Amino acid sequence: MSFFSTRGESCVTASQAILHGLAPDGGLYVPAMFPSVPMNRISSFCEMDYAARAVSILKRYLEDFNIPEIEEAVRAAYNTERFDTPEIAPVKQIDDATWVLELFHGPTLAFKDMALQLLPHLTRLAAVKNGEKREISILVATSGDTGKAALEGFRDVPGTSCTVFYPQEGVSDVQKLQMVTTGGNNTHVIAVKGNFDDAQTGVKELFSSPEFVKQMEERGKILSSANSINFGRLVPQIVYYFSAYADLVNKHAITPGDPVNFCVPTGNFGDILAGYYARNMGLPVNKLICASNRNNVLTDFFNSGTYSTHRTFFKTLSPSMDILVSSNLERLLYEAADRDGALIKRWMEQLKESGSYSIGEQRRDWMADVFWGDCADNKDTLKEIGKRFLEDHYLMDPHTAVGGHVLRQYRLKTNDATPTVLLSTASPYKFAADVLRGIAGADAAEGKDAFACSEELEKLTGVPMPAQVKALKDLPVRHTAECERDAMGEAVLKAFEL
Numbered sequence: 001m002s003f004f005s006t007r008g009e010s011c012v013t014a015s016q017a018i019l020h021g022l023a024p025d026g027g028l029y030v031p032a033m034f035p036s037v038p039m040n041r042i043s044s045f046c047e048m049d050y051a052a053r054a055v056s057i058l059k060r061y062l063e064d065f066n067i068p069e070i071e072e073a074v075r076a077a078y079n080t081e082r083f084d085t086p087e088i089a090p091v092k093q094i095d096d097a098t099w100v101l102e103l104f105h106g107p108t109l110a111f112k113d114m115a116l117q118l119l120p121h122l123t124r125l126a127a128v129k130n131g132e133k134r135e136i137s138i139l140v141a142t143s144g145d146t147g148k149a150a151l152e153g154f155r156d157v158p159g160t161s162c163t164v165f166y167p168q169e170g171v172s173d174v175q176k177l178q179m180v181t182t183g184g185n186n187t188h189v190i191a192v193k194g195n196f197d198d199a200q201t202g203v204k205e206l207f208s209s210p211e212f213v214k215q216m217e218e219r220g221k222i223l224s225s226a227n228s229i230n231f232g233r234l235v236p237q238i239v240y241y242f243s244a245y246a247d248l249v250n251k252h253a254i255t256p257g258d259p260v261n262f263c264v265p266t267g268n269f270g271d272i273l274a275g276y277y278a279r280n281m282g283l284p285v286n287k288l289i290c291a292s293n294r295n296n297v298l299t300d301f302f303n304s305g306t307y308s309t310h311r312t313f314f315k316t317l318s319p320s321m322d323i324l325v326s327s328n329l330e331r332l333l334y335e336a337a338d339r340d341g342a343l344i345k346r347w348m349e350q351l352k353e354s355g356s357y358s359i360g361e362q363r364r365d366w367m368a369d370v371f372w373g374d375c376a377d378n379k380d381t382l383k384e385i386g387k388r389f390l391e392d393h394y395l396m397d398p399h400t401a402v403g404g405h406v407l408r409q410y411r412l413k414t415n416d417a418t419p420t421v422l423l424s425t426a427s428p429y430k431f432a433a434d435v436l437r438g439i440a441g442a443d444a445a446e447g448k449d450a451f452a453c454s455e456e457l458e459k460l461t462g463v464p465m466p467a468q469v470k471a472l473k474d475l476p477v478r479h480t481a482e483c484e485r486d487a488m489g490e491a492v493l494k495a496f497e498l
């Protein structure tokens, strides 16, 4: 399988796509085609564990990896030492037509672990395949969860280092603590004075700065990305759509071939895009419901066909979705534009220069066939957390609750009764204060720190607090660096000198 850039002609292998992260022309790597998985194969997933399902999906894309390599990587990533349940990504029914796919059972309590536990293994293999002997220096911009997941994934992995930029005023207390207490001797964490888009744009600029690349090369390092633009992040995410489908069959909720909807709390469009890839591979997906918070740039895009960043950026209760430039959307645009790289390049230039682009009515309608977008504000989010706990005895984090609210809206507006899987992207304990407010009222978290809120939440709900949250309290802070938006390059170089 070859991989093309969304903005042009470059053609690389899977391992090269993973190693480079971003294509030289600034585009994202996309597979030359979508390998199809026939229904009888999907049915056979019912008998397999998560790791075996993963091997079956991954091998179709990672053609320059051999099967034993993929098997070893997958077994090293998806096991009960790293995940707190043997199911890895369990599916739970919460009402008549709704199942929650829990993607937060990994070491950092967010869905990013699903990909970032595997990516370091793929990166290391990719380096060997391409004769790369220099250190693979991972640079990451995080809206909160990617950072910690990347740090945990790459921590002490030989031949790699991992540097994370997070927006100083844009992550939750627990998210920040998780990052700044990270151990390992190849990890760096730097606060950027700005928001997530500043951090993400800054990292993208470093990747495309010949001067910075050269400075790193002089130090024996090559840059790579663990952000969701990397195909190595995307491909592990395709797995859990198939896995959830097989689990629904096992639970007799559907029979093989029945359509299913997926409702996905969305920020950078990586999670939901994997669902779209699964659909293109033959998974019977009816609608992909794209749930946004108040930063509803995607809702407007799916409705109007115009993507516009001329809007106020809001900090919300779902910080990992506080994003105005959803990078992975470019991969969907590429399909919508019939794989016309020149057109994508034009749209992306327009976005950079004027803050918007329009795809036209026809392409918008083409997208609307599969995608449905809506949004939830903070009030909707808290209400949804409360309602789900009260009515369905299910405790949701704010990101998942954005999805829960949007799913209700979708059903009200469309009357579609297709069984729907709601992707749950974080443990409620990662955002304990707001979850507590959702179930116990606006004042419930007053004067309490994240730990006190977690303890209160455990007492009120009986949902056990994850060991990782308990442990955070006693870990020393190891990373205190910060930098201005336009000094991220220097900050990286400085971090390596320490």
Ligand SMILES: *Cc1c(COP(=O)(O)O)cnc(C)c1O
Residues within 6 Å of the ligand: 110, 111, 112, 145, 146, 228, 265, 266, 267, 268, 269, 270, 271, 272, 320, 321, 399, 425, 426
């Ligand atoms: C990253 C993240 C999201 C958004 O996922 P995208 O792939 O960026 O759309 C949603 N919820 C949580 C908890 C996350 O960490």
